[in-house]
Amino acid sequence: MDNTRKSTKRLATAKELQQIVAGFYLEGHEAKRSGKPVGWMPPMNGLIEIFYAMDLQPAFPENWSPVCAAFGLIDRNYQAADSMGFSPDLCGYLRNCVGYINGMMGEEGVPLGGLPEPDMIFMPGAGCVPTMKNFQYIARRFPGAKVFKADLPQVPIEDIQRYHIDYALSEINRIVEFLTRVTGRKLDHGRLAEVVRLSDQACALWDEITSFRRCLPTPISAAEVGLMFVMVTRQGTQLAVDYLTRVRDEVKQRAEKGIGIIAKEKVRLFWDNIPLWYNLGLFNYFEKYGGVVVAETYSAAWSIRLDTANPLEALAMKSLQSYPMVSCVSMKRRKEMVLRACRDYHIDGVILHSNKSCLPITLGQMDIKRALQEELGVPSVVIEADHMDPANFSMAQFEARADAFIEVLLQRKGYRQ
């Protein structure tokens, strides 16, 4: 059975996304040609805003992986990684990225032209180990690039103290000095304030868009998760704000007119953990039974508002919170977030994706499962899969579990006798 399937999107604005993705990669290649410095960095931190404020070009190798999944490039990248000795037990982002940079990168005909070569590399000391290792291998592969070894406290959100913020701030200052030294560009604090304002505006729009998931029927589903691309790569730009405004308007209009994802929405679902990038079609799977995947965990990482009065501190806070929010670093917060989403969005059942490629997001899921049952009486089902490797996913097994689960939910709601 085919393990890969594209999702069906319902928003007209979602069609613009292809343009935005292509535009981002094109911009990277143009930057390279024109001599604008390109920096490779992990997502979910304040670096992107500093880059846009200093008119530098960011690139996100991790985000390139879902693109590779969509274009069917992962097999070749995995083969390259395998031949270097990377275990198939490692996170698919890491395997895909090291395979790509040591394999097809630079070849003619790579979709979107691939990633532009880095002039600077940010090797993080927070987030998960696979991300840290990924950037260490990137630095090995591009010895000519300038490398910054970045530190950040790894601490649950509820335990953040002043000293954590101070350390994160001192690292941001070190980054600015590094960028100034390497690129000769200065950070204009007025410009930074503007970028942070745009960034916060994008978060506000993001929150607003996701808030329409409260509506019955929901005007937007997890099948539109691709929208996240704008948050990952364009946070802090007018482009993101403009695009998200159009999305918000469309979603709002659908909500006001009561237009749902499907004709009759019977069951509302929540997806925990990263989507299967090679099979986003799973988000549409339940529709034939009247089921809609209303929301997913991942989007919570982008709803962290920024204190625009204190731009640097806002970036420090964003960096401290984004990854813990969706991983096991801040289990308490994450559990609260899932439970709140289930309450707010009137969720009937939860799909827990036990993700072979991502231990940090998978650990603790069983405690979430218990809390869902005990505190909300919401049933859940565990689906074993992998967000990057189709070899670790069986469509047949998924169908068996999903069908049985939806049957229970339909019965609970009185749709079946």
Place this chain on the structure above:
Amino acid sequence: MTDSTGLTRSHIDLSPFAGAVSNRAERLARHAKKQQALGWFCTYTPIELIHAAGFLPVRIYGGTIRVELASSLVPNFVCPYMRTSLERALRGEYKYLSGVIQGYTCDTPCGMLSIWQENAGPGLFHTVPLPYNSGPAARTFYRHTLNELIDKLAGIGGQTDPASLERSLDLYAEIRRTLLRLYELRLRDIFVPPASGFYTILEAGFSLPPEEYLVLLTNLTGALGNIKAATPSGIPVLVSGSLVEQLWIFDLLEAAGGRVVADDLCNGYRYCQPADGSGADPMDRLIDRYIQRFPCPARSTVQERVPQVRALLEKSGARGAIFLFQKFCTPHLADYPALAAELKNAGIPVLLVEMDESGNIEGQLKTRFGAFFEMIGG
């Protein structure tokens, strides 16, 4: 190993260490009635500080056990060490602990700590964030995280002052110096017990009160004073990896014709090196030691590790490297391709072994070790 080491071995009695390991569960349960014990997983946990606050730091042991209860809480792609430890906790084997303190290293113990807290509590469960860099700002940050730990320990009755910290630092520094001396003596062929015996000595220290452990170590080094160098046989190798709890693996390795002369293991050299740090006050000294310590892939870069592992190989004269990984151990699996490539380029043969939860790898290991040593020896 062959008889050529018999003379040396017959003078040395490792049974006190083996005894401490084999009766650890009952001993610790008894001990915890008079002194609170706190568990730890990883050698980045500042055990000196835990001890200075009046607690007995105990390394959590996973070992071989059928994982049943833990299977309903965590997926099967978690390293065996973490799965078997959780299983023991769920079965109540760690009831005597007053909590678990963890230095933030790899993602697995980070997530496991909250699972322990939810399912094997109550107690103090705390992760100490660690700096990734080593400059002054990183040290200041580290000091804050350690002060926070002191406060948390005070919350369960711990009392720390500079003098108590100084005493604990001295004690653990002496232990580590003695262990490093055993490493030296092993290199000079004076102390050449089977590797399983060597690592049992280390393991005993993970659960004994450090004061008692130091006495055992001192007795041992005293007995080694007059021993002449042996001519041990076996192809010298370095073992590198996560922690190895199944020490019988070393017996297989040696039976196949190898001899462990150096290690880069969590239950070996990475626990010992360096013995001490330096600084203006005890906190600085503690911070300095942990920042200078022999790096683990979870908390360092592959760039930093390659030269350090190569230096160990050169110093020890190892002719091969055997990587012993806990299955699914991301930090080690991720560093492996770079390390293996660099070592192979330097003409050092490498072998990778993954230790799974079942422990049923004996047959496979015999063959693989045999082929590896035959290749090097031939």
